[in-house]
Amino acid sequence: MTAVLVVHGPNLNLLGTREPDIYGPTTLEEINARLARFAAACDIDLDCFQSNAEHELVERIQRSAQDGTDWILINPAGLTHTSVVLRDALAAAGRPFVEVHLSNPQARETFRHRSLISDLAAGTIAGFGADSYLLALQAVVNKTESPG
Numbered sequence: 001m002t003a004v005l006v007v008h009g010p011n012l013n014l015l016g017t018r019e020p021d022i023y024g025p026t027t028l029e030e031i032n033a034r035l036a037r038f039a040a041a042c043d044i045d046l047d048c049f050q051s052n053a054e055h056e057l058v059e060r061i062q063r064s065a066q067d068g069t070d071w072i073l074i075n076p077a078g079l080t081h082t083s084v085v086l087r088d089a090l091a092a093a094g095r096p097f098v099e100v101h102l103s104n105p106q107a108r109e110t111f112r113h114r115s116l117i118s119d120l121a122a123g124t125i126a127g128f129g130a131d132s133y134l135l136a137l138q139a140v141v142n143k144t145e146s147p148g
Contacts (some may be wrong), residue, residue: 001045004137005069005095006035007057008050009077011069015102023102026130035133039083054083061089071140072097073133080105081113087116096143098136101126 004020008028009017016027032048038045047069049060057079058137064072072095081084090097099117104127106113118124122143 001043002070003045003047004071004073004140005060006032006046006048006133007060007065007072007074007076008048009057009075009079010052010054011127012075012077013052016049021107024129031130031133037136038134042137044137044141047085049058054079054085058085058089061093064095065093069095070144071095073097074101074139075102075118075133076117080117081144083116085118088118090120096122098122098139099124099126100132100136102121102129102132102142103127122125123146125147 012028014022015031016025029048035048036046051057051060059071072090072093074084074090074097076086076099097120099115099121101124105115115124123139124138125132128135
């Protein structure tokens with residue numbers, strides 16, 4: 001069974017109410033529930049984690065190197081553009097990961113165009129709202145079913 005860790009960064013706990021014109025009306029709980037249903041149908045062990053604290057995100061990613069996690073889906077939110085320590089944690093964990101964004105950073109403010117983790121990611125999925133997470137999980141399913 002493939003184990004997938006979903007990491008949600010700062011402010012994502014406010015989904016559904018925070019700037020719904022940008023991030024959509026779906027709450028984080030609804031996203032996690034949709035992921036859990038899809039994961040169960042695909043025989044994936046799913047663990048979802050959210051924090052507004054950078055150090056907690058780093059510590060959870062570090063634990064993924066020892067807890068049987070096979071893949072990480074990560075939406076670093078605003079830390080995408082600023083966090084070298086998050087990048088370092090992902091590199092140190094040595095787990096393949098998919099970078100996920102609800103909105104399309106390239107269609108937004110210039111400071112959002114640069115990701116400090118994209119070059120380490122197996123792929124990036126952005127701009128599809130809450131479906132971005134499901135598309136990322138589907139990509140992991142595809143990669144684990146046919147690793148070539």
